[in-house]
Amino acid sequence: MNQDVVNKEVPFILMKNIRKRFGNVIALDGVTLDIKKGEVLGLLGENGAGKTTLMNILYGLYRADSGEIFIYGKKVKITSPRDGIKHGIFMVHQHFKLISNFTALENIIIGTASLSKALKPMKPDYAREKIEELMKKFSLYVDLDAKIRDLPIGVQQRVEILKALFRGAKLLILDEPTTNLTPQEVDVLLKSLREMVQSGLSVVFITHKIHEAKAVADRITVLRAGKVIGTLPANKADDATLVRMMVGEKITIENSILFKGIKASIISAEAKGRPLLVVKNLYVTDELGMEVLKNISLEVKGGEILGIAGVAGNGQRELVEAIVGIRKPIKGKVIIKGIDVTNLPPSKIFSLGVSYVPEDRLNDGILPTLSVAENIILGFHKLFTKSNKVLLNLREIRKVARESIKKFDIKAPHELSIAGRLSGGNIQKLMIARALLRKPVVLIAHNMTRGLDVATTEFVLRELLRLKRMGSAILFVSEDLEELMLISDRISVMYRGEIVGNIPRERFDKYEIGKLMAGIRG
């Protein structure tokens, strides 16, 4: 059967009635979805809606509990990525699967040689010509001889895409592909995707950002809580409809700061406080003695939100860890509330009223075998003793935990349930509940809203604005530029361990910030 003469009505791929549960959670509840040849399908939905799970099933990484998959009307069984690849289905995950000390070329061709060739020393050049052709055709330029570890994230992503194209991909699934790209890189990616579909490929573009879906997709399918809410042609979909489809009735869009922005009067309430967090000429080295922070200076006043922008891995983590005392700087000072805390242990720094939301919630944030209640008080636990300062005040701990669970809508069966059994988004809510347990004087938050659904993100951003009004100093580190531009008074951009630009709110421009994120100095 020649695929080009297939009846136009039969879709390239049809997923029918897909169901999937993880333990007690129903991730997909009878999802039916079709993908046409030569289109970009935007798969839109908030965190936890089931987008990635659905595509992992199509790719063969997960198995559906029930449901069928058809390719050009023919039923297929996809039980492993090997099956998916056999049908030309490729997926680029949020975390790339590349070998960092191999070159781009080696990464693209790895595993494609026949068995007889596989035993001989690798001669990657046989593929060079074909790959260069693909690069030209789809504007996916990569230095093929550079090692992956030396390439920026945006270029690594191109390597992943080339890897799929080189193997004859017919469907390319991209999971939140704009995470960690600069706005310029996003534009380039979207252009390449359009070129790909024009030459007959299909693309599924997973995203939680409405404007991205509208910018790149031909059709948009909206998923909410494991169900398809509907599919619209991208040029006929208006923002309000899409928002409503995405989040349901949970929030009022008219008052939403996420969708309507923040009233200028709130944000421009001039930060009048004294500087509560001051970092002066800070230098930090990593385990190997390499400088990971170079001459960092910043200042956050009471009532001010300072955003830190940058592609992940440019020193943001080291910066927050140095501020809360987990990393010892080799030079420079950290001053909180006028007190030099540079070499103090974290416990002393927290006792000054500093709250911290770590980026790596599983390693740095949670006590997996302890209860939700015991996790919420971590860091403040010394405040929860009876008058003798030794015995824990269990009644008070459980009361506070119940309040936090309610306030932050943490989905835990009970405040004494084991915290390690919560889902990622709920663990993130727990981290935030902990940080906001007491009104922080200084809040250090790293990727605070990652993994949260829209309603909770909205709630968290409102909490931040409330803290701002109450005079807290907030250092808001995020990889999400739009969120940063929404809430920050100022943005400092980090690149390779340095602050390469400070931009006040009135001069916020995503392309300007994007340039700085890519290391191009004005």
Add this chain to the structure above:
Amino acid sequence: MSRISHPLLRKIIDVTIPYAVGITLAFIIAGITMYLTGFDVLLSYRTIFLTSFTTADSFALTLLKFITLLMLSTAFAIPLMSRKFNIGIEGQFLLGAIGATIVGLTLHLPPGIHVTLALLLGILLGALWAAIPAYLLYKFNVNEVISTILMNFIAFYLVDYVATGPWRDVVPGHPMTIPIASTSYLPLILHRPSIHIGIIISIVLTIAAYVLIFLTIYGYELRASGSNPRAANVFGINVKFLGPMSLILGGAVAGLAGAIEVTGIHYRLIEGMESNYAPLSILIALMGKGNPLAILFFAIFISVIEVGTSALQRTQGVPVELTLIVEALILIFVLVAEVMRRR
């Protein structure tokens, strides 16, 4: 109470079911083994389970084993909370025994004071024996499993040295010291069969350990550092200090167990008195996941099995090797059931 019923119930079910399954399976296999080697299976089961409760003497024997097992399990459980494995309970136990023997043999004091001092030196030496690996852990990050095992070896030969030195009792063939002064004997709470006050000490100690671990701020920090050392450290808990400290605390408890063994049962230091207490106690502590109340329960169970299987030999002529195999089977099945549950 209704509020905590859900997680608590879940916890109890989580712990009970694998053990019930494991124990049943173990007894089926053990029964087949005994049947194939020509012994009366039902009678053997009765012996294993009921010996402890048939005569006053065997009940007393069960209690004495229980005291030692309970204390050593607690000595293992406290550091376990900060995810430190105190394999050194054996050596710490022996050092405690040496301490009590030294006081019992050298000092002349009124009864109450003498025995108290004997126990105190036992606690001190046990703690000191654990302090060496603890210091190495704190200062140089030396893995406590290795260092405590090595400290055990030193302890064995230290016992040998004391038991074959000037204090040696030359009458029995086995290396042991002469008896300690009767003023340093642990008071009995029951005569004939004789049960010493150690039963009260051990139970009080276990409850105290429970309070320490689950109801105090120190216990909270200890459990936090065991659950996720990095996160605990990020949020201001001194993880580096807590682990070594809990080892020393465990050493003190193990030392007390050794001192009680000398002043309550043997009235002298005997080479080999550590028996198989340490491995059994580690097992009990692991089965109870370090929770002293669960440990209390499992210690009773293991003591009964211990006494019951050793009685098999006397009542039915089952070879001692076979009784040990039966016991090991039970324990292995319980542990396998535990692993299966986690899948």
